[in-house]
Amino acid sequence: MSAVVGTHAAHQVNLGSLDRIPVGEGRTFAIDDLEIAVFRPRSGEVFATQASCPHANGPLADGFVGNGKVVCPFHAYRFDLATGCPEGNSCAPLTTYPAGVTSAGDVVVTLGGR
Amino acid sequence: MTSPHRLVVIGNGMAGARLVEDVLARANGDRFQVTMFGDEPYGNYNRILLSGVLAGTQQPDDIFINPLDWYTDNNVTLHAGIGAARIDREAKVVYGSDGRAEPYDTLVIATGSVPFVPPFENLAPTEPAHGPGPYKDGVYVFRTLEDCERMLARAADVKSAAVIGGGLLGLEAARGLSGRGLEVNVVHLMEHLMEMQLDRDAGLMLQKSMESLGVKVHLGKATTGLLGNGSVTGLQFKDGSTLDCDLLVVAAGIRPNVALARSAGLEIKRGIVVSDGMATSDPSICAVGECAEHRGLVYGLVAPLWEQTAVLADRISGRVEDKVYEGSRTSTKLKVMGVDLAVMGEKQSRDADDEVVTYAEPGRGVYHKLIVRDGKLVGAILLGDTSAAPALQQLFDRSTSLPESRASLLFPMGDAPAQLSAADMPDDAQICNCNGVSKGAIVGALRNGCKTFKAVCDATRAGTGCGSCKVQVKAIVEAVAGDNLQDDPAAHYYVPGVAMAKRELIGAIKDMNLRSVSQVFDVLAAGREDPGSKAGLASLLKTMWGNDVVEERDARFINDRVHANIQKDRTYSVVPRIFGGVTSAADLRKIADVADKYNVRMVKITGGQRIDLLGLTREQLPEVWKDLGMPSGHAYTKAFRTCKTCVGTEFCRFGVGDSTALGIAIEKRFQGLESPAKMKLATAGCPRNCSEATVKDIGAVAIEGGRWEIYIGGAAGAHVRKGDLLTTVDSQDEVITLTGRFMQWYREEAKYLERTYDFVPRMGLERVRAVIVDDAEGIAARLDADMQTTVDSFVDPWLEAHAPVHPSQFSQVLEPAAVPVAVEVRASRAEALAFRGAEAGR
Numbered sequence: 012m013s014a015v016v017g018t019h020a021a022h023q024v025n026l027g028s029l030d031r032i033p034v035g036e037g038r039t040f041a042i043d044d045l046e047i048a049v050f051r052p053r054s055g056e057v058f059a060t061q062a063s064c065p066h067a068n069g070p071l072a073d074g075f076v077g078n079g080k081v082v083c084p085f086h087a088y089r090f091d092l093a094t095g096c097p098e099g100n101s102c103a104p105l106t107t108y109p110a111g112v113t114s115a116g117d118v119v120v121t122l123g124g125r
Numbered sequence: 126m127t128s129p130h131r132l133v134v135i136g137n138g139m140a141g142a143r144l145v146e147d148v149l150a151r152a153n154g155d156r157f158q159v160t161m162f163g164d165e166p167y168g169n170y171n172r173i174l175l176s177g178v179l180a181g182t183q184q185p186d187d188i189f190i191n192p193l194d195w196y197t198d199n200n201v202t203l204h205a206g207i208g209a210a211r212i213d214r215e216a217k218v219v220y221g222s223d224g225r226a227e228p229y230d231t232l233v234i235a236t237g238s239v240p241f242v243p244p245f246e247n248l249a250p251t252e253p254a255h256g257p258g259p260y261k262d263g264v265y266v267f268r269t270l271e272d273c274e275r276m277l278a279r280a281a282d283v284k285s286a287a288v289i290g291g292g293l294l295g296l297e298a299a300r301g302l303s304g305r306g307l308e309v310n311v312v313h314l315m316e317h318l319m320e321m322q323l324d325r326d327a328g329l330m331l332q333k334s335m336e337s338l339g340v341k342v343h344l345g346k347a348t349t350g351l352l353g354n355g356s357v358t359g360l361q362f363k364d365g366s367t368l369d370c371d372l373l374v375v376a377a378g379i380r381p382n383v384a385l386a387r388s389a390g391l392e393i394k395r396g397i398v399v400s401d402g403m404a405t406s407d408p409s410i411c412a413v414g415e416c417a418e419h420r421g422l423v424y425g426l427v428a429p430l431w432e433q434t435a436v437l438a439d440r441i442s443g444r445v446e447d448k449v450y451e452g453s454r455t456s457t458k459l460k461v462m463g464v465d466l467a468v469m470g471e472k473q474s475r476d477a478d479d480e481v482v483t484y485a486e487p488g489r490g491v492y493h494k495l496i497v498r499d500g501k502l503v504g505a506i507l508l509g510d511t512s513a514a515p516a517l518q519q520l521f522d523r524s525t526s527l528p529e530s531r532a533s534l535l536f537p538m539g540d541a542p543a544q545l546s547a548a549d550m551p552d553d554a555q556i557c558n559c560n561g562v563s564k565g566a567i568v569g570a571l572r573n574g575c576k577t578f579k580a581v582c583d584a585t586r587a588g589t590g591c592g593s594c595k596v597q598v599k600a601i602v603e604a605v606a607g608d609n610l611q612d613d614p615a616a617h618y619y620v621p622g623v624a625m626a627k628r629e630l631i632g633a634i635k636d637m638n639l640r641s642v643s644q645v646f647d648v649l650a651a652g653r654e655d656p657g658s659k660a661g662l663a664s665l666l667k668t669m670w671g672n673d674v675v676e677e678r679d680a681r682f683i684n685d686r687v688h689a690n691i692q693k694d695r696t697y698s699v700v701p702r703i704f705g706g707v708t709s710a711a712d713l714r715k716i717a718d719v720a721d722k723y724n725v726r727m728v729k730i731t732g733g734q735r736i737d738l739l740g741l742t743r744e745q746l747p748e749v750w751k752d753l754g755m756p757s758g759h760a761y762t763k764a765f766r767t768c769k770t771c772v773g774t775e776f777c778r779f780g781v782g783d784s785t786a787l788g789i790a791i792e793k794r795f796q797g798l799e800s801p802a803k804m805k806l807a808t809a810g811c812p813r814n815c816s817e818a819t820v821k822d823i824g825a826v827a828i829e830g831g832r833w834e835i836y837i838g839g840a841a842g843a844h845v846r847k848g849d850l851l852t853t854v855d856s857q858d859e860v861i862t863l864t865g866r867f868m869q870w871y872r873e874e875a876k877y878l879e880r881t882y883d884f885v886p887r888m889g890l891e892r893v894r895a896v897i898v899d900d901a902e903g904i905a906a907r908l909d910a911d912m913q914t915t916v917d918s919f920v921d922p923w924l925e926a927h928a929p930v931h932p933s934q935f936s937q938v939l940e941p942a943a944v945p946v947a948v949e950v951r952a953s954r955a956e957a958l959a960f961r962g963a964e965a966g967r
């Protein structure tokens with residue numbers, strides 16, 4: 012059972028402690044049927060995007076992260092973490108999800124409702 | 126102030142976007158209000174480089190010309206992804222497919238062409254299961270980036286392809302697909318390939334060249350229909366025969382895309398008819414590019430459209446209001462790796478007064494033909510060797526009178542230099558055909574402050590297409606800039622994100638005692654963390670500091686985070702170390718047990734003389750390593766990989782050196798040693814060289830008298846290069862010492878990802894020998910000591926099975942937490958959610 016709060020279209024999901032994601036890396040989370048990639052760049056922000064690269068399903072969470080971008084580990088396509096926009100490739104933009112960290116140190120993403 | 130002139134352009138392809146650039150370059154920005162409709166949802170790209178994308182020599186990223194930012198920066202409104210649906214000439218308004226209206230003062234139509242697909246039987250999509258597109262699954266045209274990407278996606282899963290059409294486009298598609306491992310058949314209606322540009326002799330010789338590249342050619346074949354119910358499975362020909370294929374590319378010609386212009390009532394013949402001023406039958410509407418017909422001709426190449434857009438931009442901007450376009454002389458190159466072909470102008474003599482110069486050397490696939498009329502070059506075919514093409518191109522473009530000796534045109538020798546030197550070339554000589562860059566533009570860039578070759582290329586785009594003009598660009602840059610030319614510093618950066626060459630970077634890192642990648646970014650790159658530079662820096666720091674480095678796993682490629690090779694389905698492969706390729710029954714039994722226990726999908730003998738267990742999940746990795754109890758083979762990282770051996774003196778009747786023992790010793794000593802790129806070694810027991818030691822990064826070959834030859838810089842992967850003989854030594858110990866010394870020097874001096882096959886030629890064999898063998902720089906002892914330290918500090922990364930660096934190191938997917946969001950403070954969620962930094966998706 013996943014920890015889903017709220018009955019409206021948009022709902023927040025608690026992904027647990029930020030420490031589950033090593034600094035500077037990302038991890039793939041499965042929330043029911045949905046897979047998302049959550050990133051913890053060294054800059055201190057938290058971002059969430061769709062898990063699979065639109066190019067050929069590379070696992071974005073395993074890519075290099077820096078300067079607000081993620082570089083897919085499969086063929087090095089680049090995407091902006093905040094907007095999901097492709098950079099220098101013609102892929103569709105990534106779906107992004109609002110993400111943040113609670114005062115208790117938990118990562119929370121908001122799904123749906125847009 | 127008058128209101129700006131509204132210029133609306135339909136089509137964001139090669140001609141449309143170029144016209145806008147040309148207008149902006151000629152006119153003060155705020156005089157025009159420019160609006161473009163483009164069918165593609167992104168900025169424009171260089172269509173001719175799609176052949177490179179298909180062949181894999183270019184990434185889609187590399188072929189974009191203007192990103193979306195360019196349009197905003199230049200105040201151009203681009204309706205990306207919105208086609209123009211209707212033109213109302215009375216009201217002077219263009220309507221977009223979404224209904225939006227754009228009024229114009231001048232309208233330019235640059236809608237290009239559409240591929241022509243003959244009405245084959247069974248062409249339409251059939252149930253069940255068909256993807257996007259008007260054709261059956263597996264059937265493609267070759268025109269857009271999307272076509273290319275869809276074709277590539279299918280090519281990855283199928284075995285054979287057919288290409289209908291043996292023209293330029295068809296052959297480039299065929300070569301691209303064959304290079305990706307497909308069996309490719311070209312089906313051509315005519316009696317020889319590229320009949321539009323080549324005479325019969327050249328066509329037949331080209332066919333031989335294509336066939337030697339593995340592309341089969343069928344001439345005089347009329348396709349009548351497609352076979353297959355769901356996807357295409359083959360072709361049916363008029364003569365009753367059939368051909369199997371899993372993928373079909375139709376490259377049977379193009380037709381000007383005139384639908385919109387026709388429904389607007391403009392005069393259309395083959396294309397949209399335009400005057401010498403590029404105006405259509407409506408003076409407010411112009412047309413350029415492949416959709417336009419000028420003096421009865423429709424052009425299907427980029428060079429003519431560069432001329433057309435320049436003329437039209439002169440007129441629109443008012444720079445030369447009465448400028449006229451008088452037609453173009455065409456020339457082209459076939460962009461097929463492994464076949465050199467350039468053609469210009471006419472392919473056949475017109476009458477007996479024409480002088481025809483031919484030279485053929487069928488053995489090498491060389492065929493040259495020149496057609497000379499009134500002492501001027503009107504046509505040329507250069508097949509198999511195009512070295513004379515740039516010079517001939519100049520003579521052709523400018524209709525220059527030719528030198529007496531025609532042979533000197535093809536074989537420039539001492540007496541009559543046919544080649545115009547860079548300095549003598551006229552300013553309007555076109556240098557880069559892919560991007561339409563003239564010598565004048567290159568000179569202009571230099572005058573405007575470009576100081577390096579790269580800066581010139583970036584500013585003008587010269588040389589950024591197929592690359593074949595780079596030599597000429599360089600020559601011009603050198604001739605014009607002379608001593609003012611600066612070497613491009615960025616070309617020497619070790620990684621793009623830190624502005625320092627390798628030596629300088631090493632110095633700075635040492636001086637400031639930087640131990641981690643994030644420290645390097647903080648101190649040397651103003652805190653800007655470039656994701657593309659992380660792995661290179663991590664590798665360098667590891668080389669410099671050994672175990673005293675502060676490891677940051679996020680700076681490592683995924684393979685190095687989990688010490689296994691990631692595969693296309695996100696599973697991993699495990700290659701345990703088998704020293705020198707020599708194993709034992711006990712080890713094989715362990716491997717077999719692991720294969721059984723974990724249901725390994727494939728157990729494979731690799732090309733590196735060891736065993737690969739493929740298809741494991743990330744969670745399984747630590748367990749597999751524990752059960753194997755063998756060290757990592759490092760088959761996933763930039764490091765020393767393997768040392769292949771042969772059976773040598775122990776068993777082989779020809780063996781003169783114990784290659785097996787030497788290989789095992791080398792592998793034991795250097796296992797896991799990180800380096801700028803992979804290092805693969807081999808030892809052979811005699812010059813029969815069964816372990817292929819002469820094509821390895823370092824190879825040792827035993828010769829009579831107990832001696833060993835050491836080869837360096839060999840390769841037999843993406844590049845094939847015979848190794849250079851570094852030296853010959855008397856003992857295995859010396860092989861090991863020199864191997865270590867060379868490796869250490871290579872680790873210090875090579876650029877990131879530079880294999881030894883590039884490094885050795887760059888340094889020069891003489892220099893390498895001086896440093897490594899003769900110790901001319903007096904650093905041998907230091908190199909040996911540093912290597913020893915590195916060897917001593919080796920730790921098997923698979924030990925992380927027992928002590929992961931992070932609890933989720935080997936987690937493929939995490940589940941959400943069991944507790945809902947901040948339950949205890951739900952009343953005031955706003956406070957509970959102290960968002961740290963940017964919200965994604967804003």
Ligand code: SRM
Nearest residue numbers: 690692698730731732733734735760805840841842843844
């Ligand atoms: C497993 C193996 C093929 C096999 O089944 O035999 C293999 C598999 C891969 N090779 Fe290889 N190469 C393998 C032997 C070779 C050899 C032959 C050899 O080692 O003697 C070569 C030619 C020698 C050479 O390296 O020059 C070779 C030349 C390459 C290249 C081209 C390198 C080059 O610059 O020329 C690449 C691509 C690259 O490095 O960028 C590559 C890359 C790869 C990668 C790592 C591609 C990747 O990044 O995913 C493949 C991983 C497959 C996987 O999913 O695990 N592989 N590859 C071989 C492992 C050898 C081993 O035991 O370590």
Ligand SMILES: Cc1cc2nc3c(=O)[nH]c(=O)nc-3n(C[C@H](O)[C@H](O)[C@H](O)COP(=O)(O)OP(=O)(O)OC[C@H]3O[C@@H](n4cnc5c(N)ncnc54)[C@H](O)[C@@H]3O)c2cc1C
Nearest residue numbers: 136138139140164172173208209236237414415425426427
């Ligand atoms: C694979 C390939 C390789 C090639 N190689 C070479 C080569 O080596 N050398 C060479 O000289 N030429 C080559 N060509 C030909 C060259 O690409 C064309 O001559 C050139 O692209 C023509 O430019 P254009 O602007 O007229 O048409 P295009 O580049 O096709 O541009 C037309 C644009 O208009 C858009 N459009 C059409 N209708 C509408 C509408 N209603 N609303 C909005 N937008 C619309 C299209 O989407 C497209 O972007 C090659 C072509 C291909 C496909």
Ligand code: SF4
Nearest residue numbers: 771777780810811815
């Ligand atoms: S190189 Fe060939 S012939 Fe020589 S020892 Fe090895 S296996 Fe025997």
Ligand code: FES
Nearest residue numbers: 064067069083086
């Ligand atoms: S799958 Fe992401 S770049 Fe190819």
